[in-house]
Amino acid sequence: MLYQLFWLFLAFSFLGWCLEVAATAVRLGQYRDRGVLHGPLCLVYGITGCLITIACGN
Numbered sequence: 001m002l003y004q005l006f007w008l009f010l011a012f013s014f015l016g017w018c019l020e021v022a023a024t025a026v027r028l029g030q031y032r033d034r035g036v037l038h039g040p041l042c043l044v045y046g047i048t049g050c051l052i053t054i055a056c057g058n
Contacts, residue, residue: 008053009046016045 020034020042036043 005050005053009050010041012049013041013043013046016042016049 017034017040021031021040024032024034033040034042
């Protein structure tokens with residue numbers, strides 16, 4: 001279970017980062033890195049995705 005949550009955290013964080021960068025690029029017309037870590041990850045999306053997964057019982 002913990003191993004699966006780790007991979008879900010990475011997937012949600014990366015996909016959230018992609019959406020943030022795409023939305024910013026469309027809105028501003030230029031690339032801006034929206035991640036808070038030293039890579040393409042947004043912690044908020046990863047943590048929220050894992051919490052929702054746990055709450056739904058999947």
